Amino acid sequence: MKNILHLIVLTVFIVSNVKAQINTDSQNRLNSLKITKTTPYKIWDVCFVQKGDFTELYKIPNHPAFDSLLTQDVEQRLLKEINIRRRELNRDTLLTSDYFYVWKPYFDWLRNEDPHYRITTVASAPSDELRSELAKNFKKQKRPPFQIYSINDSIVIRTSYEDCFKKGDLILSINNIPMSEYAKYYYNDTYSQINGYLLNYNFELASNTFDVKVLRENREENIKTEGKSMNELSRLSSIPEEYDPTIYSDANCGYIQIKAFYSDNSRLIKIITKEIKAFKNKGIKNVIIDIRRNPGGSGDRFDDLLSIFINKPTIDYMKGQKLRVSQEVLKDYDFLTVDMIGRNIEIPDKYITKSIKLDNRKFIDGLNYYVLISGNTGSVAASFANIMQYNGIAIIAGEPLLRNAVKYGETVRGKPLSYTLLLETGISTMEFDEYTKAIDGVLYPDIHIPYVASEYMTGKDAVLEKLLTIIKNK
Known part of the structure; x- marks a missing residue:
């Protein structure tokens, strides 16, 4: 009988280091963890330096089929798509979100072969003390007070935990960033996590408030919210009764x-x-x-x-x-x-x-x-x-x-992808x-x-x- 396989729960992981090498190209190197955001608290990100095209894909030796499915022709096709995206960004230094976007053709190919395989964004800091502080901040971090459907390119509110948002609202943007932009950095799951969209896009989840533009009954509305804590959302999402007969x-x-x-x-x-x-x-x-x-x-x-x-x-x-x-x-x-x-x-x-x-x-x-x-x-x-x-x-x-x-x-x-804050x-x-x-x-x-x-x-x-x-x- 199949046992526990994979239960998708969005969690912000705090990791101490990222070691596993993703590419043997000597031009790829870990530059350093740098502060990329200071409000409402410090966020560190990895600056991945990539001069020129990527030349090979990282492999997953523990999977029973990926190595046989990833033929040379498939690898070259995926590398072509990856390098088109890298050139589109037109810079040698990639932050974690950039890296996810560039490598998404490969991540999508892997998930198409095995839907258990997913990449999530983690968070880190240069020392144990700072990592502990970051973990506490993320735990206290409030989240947007709603759950969503992701239907093709549309993000629709499925359940709201604040009266200012309505079930059926079409979300156009959050913090002035169009949802179409967020979507480039995340998976397209029908029952999706709004936190995942914001986390994967340059840690936008770490915000004091969320400015949300919605389309409701053919009218655009701008709504500002501080969001709700993880504990509040967990309590509210358990209502009504989980089996809902x-x-x-x-x-x-x-x-x-x-x-x-x-x-x-x-x-x-x-x-x-x-x-x-x-x-x-x-x-x-x-x-x-x-x-x-x-x-x-x-x-x-x-x-x-x-x-x-x-x-x-x-x-x-x-x-x-x-x-x-x-x-x-x-x-x-x-x-x-x-x-x-x-x-x-x-x-x-x-x-x-x-x-x-x-x-x-x-x-x-x-x-x-x-x-x-x-x-x-x-x-x-x-x-x-x-x-x-x-x-x-x-x-x-x-x-x-x-x-x-x-x-x-x-x-x-799974393992961290080296030189990034991405984790299998x-x-x-x-x-x-x-x-x-x-x-x-x-x-x-x-x-x-x-x-x-x-x-x-x-x-x-x-x-x-x-x-x-x-x-x-x-």
């Missing part, structure tokens, strides 16, 4: 969302069981399981969860697994030896969950299931959607999963071969409902409403 009577449909899977899923399974039984007792015939915002987590008690929906003694799950052996995973399996490091090894069958035994006592019959997915659905959540589709248990709706969302996992800690959040070490209906690594929904920014500017969840309309009209 709702009945939509017109569609004879119950709705429940699963935002994450946990190291102990027993509480989650109890709640899901209770709510689905409550739907059934009220005469509901259709149930939507919303995992659009679920990046994954742990496969703990996955068999018990699936038993709620599937009335079979067992289901096929995994054809096989390959492991890229590294020092980090040697202790995980007793058959690994040091001489295997750097090789892909077929995992023996006895270590693989090839089929999943189910408990038919937990099965709840008489309901039609729909599973809502998006590009943010990952890891174990992606496997859940895949199993439900492959076994014909649910109709999958929404947008396709990211390519290879069910193919890789079992991550190990994690490296997949396992390649899975699940039973699936995915095409070229992409799991497509049975009902494709794309996100459209103008529809979300109404303040409504347009994808959910369209699915409810489809269910109602059946």
Whole structure:
């Protein structure tokens, strides 16, 4: 069974140094950490000196597929795109944000092959004392008081924690920087983090106030806010109840969302069981399981969860697994030896969950299931959607999963990219071969409902409403 893979949570990391070499070109050197911002507190950044074109890409030896996929032709194509961006900036010294922008073609290629692979911006300072002070400042730093959708090139407020912002507001700029500019320095996730946009753009997150220009009902409005603390936002984002059970009577449909899977899923399974039984007792015939915002987590008690929906003694799950052996995973399996490091090894069958035994006592019959997915659905959540589709248990709706969302996992800690303040959040070490209906690594929904920014500017969840309309009209 897949274990914890990758749960995307935006965190400001404070690192002591950045050592791993990203390029052997002797012209590349670490100049120094320099103060680049003093308000509201000191921010240090690395000045990466690059005279001339980049000549090679950094490699990721612990991943089971990146080295074989990164052919010479692919590398040269990516280097061409990278160097076009470097020349576009027209300077030899790159700050961390510049470096992310220049190398984004490679970062996007890596993520397209394995959505677990991401690069995040970290923060650092020249001494232990200054790093400690910086960490305290970031912890106290207030954040914009809203959550967002990123739909193509549009940033729309999904949830607001201050009355001055409204659900559906289109954000045009923050601190006089257009959102189109921020977008060049971050990933395009539908359920995204506004903090990530600001952090990746020259540490713009470190601000006394946030001047936000929004488009609301065809009128531009300028709103100034001091934001809210991390603790405030954490408390507010936990309301309403995380599973949000709702009945939509017109569609004879119950709705429940699963935002994450946990190291102990027993509480989650109890709640899901209770709510689905409550739907059934009220005469509901259709149930939507919303995992659009679920990046994954742990496969703990996955068999018990699936038993709620599937009335079979067992289901096929995994054809096989390959492991890229590294020092980090040697202790995980007793058959690994040091001489295997750097090789892909077929995992023996006895270590693989090839089929999943189910408990038919937990099965709840008489309901039609729909599973809502998006590009943010990952890891174990992606496997859940895949199993439900492959076994014909649910109709999958929404947008396709990211390519290879069910193919890789079992991550190990990533490394800093040298001479920068960029960090790999994690490296997949396992390649899975699940039973699936995915095409070229992409799991497509049975009902494709794309996100459209103008529809979300109404303040409504347009994808959910369209699915409810489809269910109602059946």
